Amino acid sequence: MSDPILRFDGVTVRRGDFLLDHISFSVENQEMFAIIGRTGAGKTLLLEAAAGFYRPEAGSVLYRGSPVLDVPLYRRNIGYLYQEYCLFPHMTAEENIGYPLRMRHEDKQAVKENVRDIAFRFGVDGVLSQYPGTLSGGEQQRVALARALLMHPPLLLLDEPFSALDPVTKKRMYRMIQKVRKTYACAVLFVTHDFEEARLLADHIGVMIGGRLKGVVTPTHLFDHNWDEETHAFLGSTCANGGNDDDA
Amino acid sequence: MKGRRPDTFVTICMLLMGIAVVSIGSNVLVVVLQGAKSLFRSVSQSETRFAIGLSVGSACVSTLVCFLLAVPTAYVLTRSSFPGRSAIEGVLELTMTLPNIVLGLSLLIIFASPFGKVLKKTGFAVVFNPRGVVIAQLVVNLPFAIKLASAAFRDVNVKLEHVAGLLGASPFRQFTSVLLPLSKNALISTVILIWFRALGEFGATMMLVGVTRMKTETLPASIYLNVSVNDLDGALSSAFILLMISAVSFLVADWLTRRGGKRSRYE
Numbered sequence: 172m173s174d175p176i177l178r179f180d181g182v183t184v185r186r187g188d189f190l191l192d193h194i195s196f197s198v199e200n201q202e203m204f205a206i207i208g209r210t211g212a213g214k215t216l217l218l219e220a221a222a223g224f225y226r227p228e229a230g231s232v233l234y235r236g237s238p239v240l241d242v243p244l245y246r247r248n249i250g251y252l253y254q255e256y257c258l259f260p261h262m263t264a265e266e267n268i269g270y271p272l273r274m275r276h277e278d279k280q281a282v283k284e285n286v287r288d289i290a291f292r293f294g295v296d297g298v299l300s301q302y303p304g305t306l307s308g309g310e311q312q313r314v315a316l317a318r319a320l321l322m323h324p325p326l327l328l329l330d331e332p333f334s335a336l337d338p339v340t341k342k343r344m345y346r347m348i349q350k351v352r353k354t355y356a357c358a359v360l361f362v363t364h365d366f367e368e369a370r371l372l373a374d375h376i377g378v379m380i381g382g383r384l385k386g387v388v389t390p391t392h393l394f395d396h397n398w399d400e401e402t403h404a405f406l407g408s409t410c411a412n413g414g415n416d417d418d419a
Numbered sequence: 420m421k422g423r424r425p426d427t428f429v430t431i432c433m434l435l436m437g438i439a440v441v442s443i444g445s446n447v448l449v450v451v452l453q454g455a456k457s458l459f460r461s462v463s464q465s466e467t468r469f470a471i472g473l474s475v476g477s478a479c480v481s482t483l484v485c486f487l488l489a490v491p492t493a494y495v496l497t498r499s500s501f502p503g504r505s506a507i508e509g510v511l512e513l514t515m516t517l518p519n520i521v522l523g524l525s526l527l528i529i530f531a532s533p534f535g536k537v538l539k540k541t542g543f544a545v546v547f548n549p550r551g552v553v554i555a556q557l558v559v560n561l562p563f564a565i566k567l568a569s570a571a572f573r574d575v576n577v578k579l580e581h582v583a584g585l586l587g588a589s590p591f592r593q594f595t596s597v598l599l600p601l602s603k604n605a606l607i608s609t610v611i612l613i614w615f616r617a618l619g620e621f622g623a624t625m626m627l628v629g630v631t632r633m634k635t636e637t638l639p640a641s642i643y644l645n646v647s648v649n650d651l652d653g654a655l656s657s658a659f660i661l662l663m664i665s666a667v668s669f670l671v672a673d674w675l676t677r678r679g680g681k682r683s684r685y686e
Contacts, residue, residue, distance in 0.1 A: 224581055244584035245592075257582045261600045270596075274587035318586065 174236035175199050176326050176358045177221055181230035189216045190382040193230065198358050200325070203349075205369035206362045208379035209405065214362035215254070217379070218328045221360060222249050235325065245274070250319035250327040250357070254334065256311045258303035264314045265290070265299035271322045285321065293317045293347075309340045316347075320355055327351070329361035333368060345372060366393065366406065378402055447662065453652075454659025461656035469633050470641040471660060473549060477637065478617035481556035485564045485613055490606070493568035494594065498577070514562040522558055523626025526551075530627070549635055551628035556617040564613050571605030572598060604676040611672040615665060 175197035184191040191213050198204045208214050219225060220232055223239035232239045239247065258267050269286040277285075290296040293313040303311055312332065319327060332348070333341045349372065352359050363369055369376045370390040378385045378398070385402045394406055461467045496504060514522070529535060530545040538545065545551040579601070580593045588596060599606075621639035628635040630644055638661050645654035 245587050245589050249585050251585050257578050271586040
């Protein structure tokens with residue numbers, strides 16, 4: 172049995188006011204995994220720890236079976252999409268998308284062809300010459316996704332990828348993310364505060380409260396799992412022995 | 420239709436602005452009007468030409484060295500965590516509060532010590548030597564340059580470098596392809612400001628190299644020497660030359676920091 176693509180083993184990370192406290196879970200290859208929690212629960216910090224931006228105070232983060240910090244940042248090949256997309260404002264959409272290939276000293280023509288190909292798939296081929304500041308939110312997100320996926324990373328980390336989108340665009344992006352997972356054969360770990368979004372998209376859902384992972388369940392059991400009172404209060408479900416959702 | 424009454428707060432601010440502008444402007448006006456009168460006589464003197472050459476030359480050298488030291492220092496201070504970082508930042512802040520003449524005094528003690536004598540024997544004299552002008556300007560400006568460069572780097576979202584790293588950029592490539600371009604305008608402004616400060620530096624320079632005509636005479640030193648022999652016209656024309664150099668530099672800085680292309684929906 173192969174290693175999970177990502178594993179947290181008792182990870183504790185502290186940054187300013189944010190804390191991850193003994194987090195343990197794993198994401199299998201090509202799995203879609205959602206972490207839900209309130210604002211300030213530590214979801215972004217969890218994603219950043221998964222990418223290996225910070226050294227844990229305790230525990231370890233394993234990527235493809237090895238500690239993520241053992242590999243230099245620029246060799247990890249992890250796709251990351253921040254909530255604010257983090258497109259390079261001084262580069263056009265084309266230069267943003269082609270950035271990973273230029274960092275690998277690829278031939279200019281090859282870069283151009285690959286960029287145009289992926290831009291077409293994400294429907295941003297018409298805005299390649301524009302700077303990020305002139306793009307709509309949806310366009311920025313698709314450019315950022317195209318950039319993150321150009322090198323076919325085995326793991327894609329998404330920080331509240333749909334929160335800033337209108338309902339119509341959101342539904343389109345749900346379909347796009349599901350297609351991305353199949354096309355690029357990557358695992359996706361995303362964080363959100365939208366329960367329904369997590370239930371719709373994820374194979375497994377982890378619930379985070381106050382920097383702690385309260386449990387991991389399948390979407391069908393999100394509301395009827397044997398959670399503690401605090402988690403039930405967060406989910407708005409009843410604290411029961413195998414009880415169902417609130418009628419309210 | 421009657422016009423709106425001007426807001427009282429805005430009116431008071433504009434009055435105070437007028438006082439500030441008059442205070443500053445009157446000084447510039449004095450230099451321009453009085454200094455221009457004897458400019459040609461002053462520039463025809465070899466001492467003035469020497470002072471211009473030494474001021475501009477030493478400012479260029481000290482600014483270049485300052486920049487080469489400040490940028491990596493600022494990068495480490497803003498992008499790394501290591502023991503003693505707060506102490507280093509504290510020392511830099513403290514140095515900025517010291518009067519320049521005190522910095523000059525400390526330099527004099529260092530370069531007049533056995534260490535300084537050894538340097539002199541190897542051919543690198545500093546005290547009462549034009550090289551000392553560069554050293555004085557460098558020491559006075561380096562803490563400011565580090566602080567300004569640090570501010571420029573802090574203004575760049577570090578998440579952009581994290582993303583660049585995950586996209587395959589080494590730390591050096593993150594620096595050259597993301598951090599430097601995004602802080603370019605602020606760094607250019609830093610260089611220009613440091614250059615101006617170097618050009619006008621006097622206190623530390625006077626302590627370390629003295630004020631000797633045709634040897635360690637910078638433009639500020641020339642003003643001091645002219646005033647000391649009651650040649651106010653000469654002093655004002657040196658001041659006018661400094662003002663003209665500053666004005667040209669502002670234009671150059673403005674041209675360098677101007678951006679091309681539409682990068683925002685609101686431009």
